[in-house]
Amino acid sequence: MINISLIVIKTNQLEKQADFYSRLGFKFDYHNHGNGPFHFASVGSPVVLEIYPLPKSVAAADNTTRLGFQVHSLDELIRNLQADGVTIVSFPAHSDWGYTAVVQDYDGRKIELSEK
Known part of the structure; x- marks a missing residue:
């Protein structure tokens, strides 16, 4: 069995993207490693x-x-994201993969959200 432990995205909208992913439930630290660039790294979840x-x-x-995350209260999250002007690609619906919706981050990546 293999599990993903790290996802790295790159953007020219660092703070805006950190805000977007925070609304999905991620918590971030802002730091750098050695001489590397400052970046946001999530804490407290199995996937960094x-x-x-x-x-x-x-x-x-x-x-x-395309990224996918499991979230709590999908309907409520989608309502909040829509109110904040986030692009909703597909609204929550039942499918073979569960109760899911798809949104876009600020770089246009499709983010599939499924309810736990």
Whole structure:
């Protein structure tokens, strides 16, 4: 069996993305390692989500990666995200994979949310 323990995304909207993922339930520390760039790293969950600044040589953040997270109270979360202007790609519905919805982060990544 294998488990994911680390996800790293890169963006030119560091604080905005940290705010977005915080609304999904992540808690972040802001720090760096040695001479590396300051970044956000989640704490308190089995998967560490790190949000790094986009390298200067890269013009745009990758928006082809799709991420998925389990959340509590999916309907309430979607209402709150919608009220905050977050793009809702698909509203909560029952599927073969459970009760799910899809939203977009600020770089356009599709984020699948499923209720625990």
